[in-house]
Amino acid sequence: MRYTSIIFDLGAVLIDWNPRLLYRKIFDTETEIDHFLSHVATSDWNEMQDAGRSLAEGTEQLVKMHPQHETPIRAYYGRWREMLAGPIGETVELFHQLKQQPGLHCYALTNWSAETFPIALENYPFLQWFDGIVVSGQEGMRKPTPAFYELLLERYHIDRHHTLFIDDNARNVAAAEALGIESVVFTNAAALAEVLYEKGILPRPQ
Known part of the structure; x- marks a missing residue:
């Protein structure tokens, strides 16, 4: 053909592109990173921004759901360049x-x-x-x-x-x-x- x-x-x-590149600077262990990316800043959540939801809206929604993780959540897009290898x-x-x-x-x-x-x-x-x-x-x-x-x-x-x-x-x-x-x-x-x-x-x- x-x-x-x-x-x-x-x-x-x-x-x-790998979020772990950033979160290795924020969390102490891979276990903590695993939990954050599996239960907080999940791939499903990120894909909503990929589908057109604004970064600000996605971030604020997640902060409201997980206020105890506000700093690493805001880093996701605030320090997004650090995910690029x-x-x-x-x-x-x-x-x-x-x-x-x-x-x-x-x-x-x-x-x-x-x-x-x-x-x-x-x-x-x-x-x-x-x-x-x-x-x-x-x-x-x-x-x-x-x-x-x-x-x-x-x-x-x-x-x-x-x-x-x-x-x-x-x-x-x-x-x-x-x-x-x-x-x-x-x-x-x-x-x-x-x-x-x-x-x-x-x-x-x-």
Whole structure:
């Protein structure tokens, strides 16, 4: 099959974002961090901001629910930059190689707050390589909502039957596959490279 489009997730695929990088400066033990991220500043709570809720509203709501954790809660977005470890270099290199392939276009579909995404744009020049980026916080919807995928496909006239979607979240991959988009769960750059070679999207190094 001839592929004409690659769709990337960003966090944990091209950009190393990890709240633990911040909370290791705030809490004394990994156990405390585990409890805070599992029971207070949960992924479900963070995804509400990714879906368009303002950082201020999300923060104030959580402080009211857990006033004893006010300081670390306010740090979540107040010190959000400290959660960024930088680009995942090996995957960025694969992205660079994909950009050199004739007739192949690259897009990003990301669950990301509209308020923090400009920080990523400022810090990671490779984001300018994409032919289009759709950000959940800007659209008021997020993966795995089918309409979010459809929005990307329609906006950039992407043929789903000649596309590969890459995401580290199996839930998001399953949603894409249900829409007829061939997908792969990202684990690391080496495994992704092998997929790209096997599918003939990138030439295998000699």
